[in-house]
Amino acid sequence: MKLFKGDLHIHTCLSPCGELEMSPLKVVKEGLAKGLDFIAICDHNSAENTGAAMRAGAKLGIHVLPGLEINSVEEIHSLAIFDREEQAMRMQAMVYAHLQGINRPDIFGDQIVVNEFDEVERFDGRMLIASTQLGIDAIVREVHRLGGIVVASHVDRPSYSIISQLGFIPPGLELDAVELSCMSNTESFLTDNRNFKGLPVITSSDAHLPGDVGRRYTSFFIEAPCVNELRMAFQNKSERRIVY
């Protein structure tokens, strides 16, 4: 086992708020340049660019996990992270079935699907920034059913976090971890809340710009950067752990 540095929350140009230059290839190159061992691609309510990032990462030598940052009916953002593109696509299908509206690129920004060769495939027309009609409980259940993990996004932030929306983490909600935003002072937060309401704490970049990739990351002492190993690290099982 060894230390793997992972940034589990990176947007691409598919997110309306993501910069145009955040192509899957560019994100992968940035991850490598920052010395990360693995990254997760989590665009708003979509996984359309995860396959391209995984293929680019495989070629260049950085492991990429496919994910989505899902916006629940309560307007809670959470990261759904998987091992295989096919799992992320199945989660995406459920999200799309509960997502309404047409994007207004002039207001929210373009949503660009790009392949691993940096070629534009198409523009997505859905209102990806909107909230779905899926409750947070249903999201957690479905991600687990598909074999993924759920991390509540930026719990320290005053908007779109489970704490801002619901006041506290509902008892019985089986989140795998919570994420601190890059705005947080991780050290002082961790001093007081190593286990945030009993949940492991990670921190990640929430990058929307190339320069932001890896500005925050989490170190995992694991066998390999896969969902099962991350889950064990969250649970401190078989010597796997998060290293702060």
Added chain:
Amino acid sequence: MVMKVRDIQSEFNLEVAAGGSGLDREIADGYCGDLLSDVMANAGSGSVWLTTQAHQNILAVAALKELAAIVLVNGHGPDDDTRARADKEGIPILLSTSSAYQLAGRFYKAGIKKKEE
């Protein structure tokens, strides 16, 4: 005159979705908000709370802040977990198709406001 949940329910023709055993709770004030963190910080006890948030955590917030009742506005409805929790706590959940703004205006006009000290 003391206003009860039952009074606004009949006056404004609100549907009782759950927590019907609490219809005799007294209303002292009102509050609007969809962020539970804000409601926990600012809602006064005895308030009738107008919100679009239907997650079952609203019952915990209502119990914590000793709110009189919850009104889900804009046609929002509770799921089964939320209903069960409301019945258990005896906190009424009422339903309205009006917006929070419209309904709050009517409530205010009907005299639901914090008594001046």
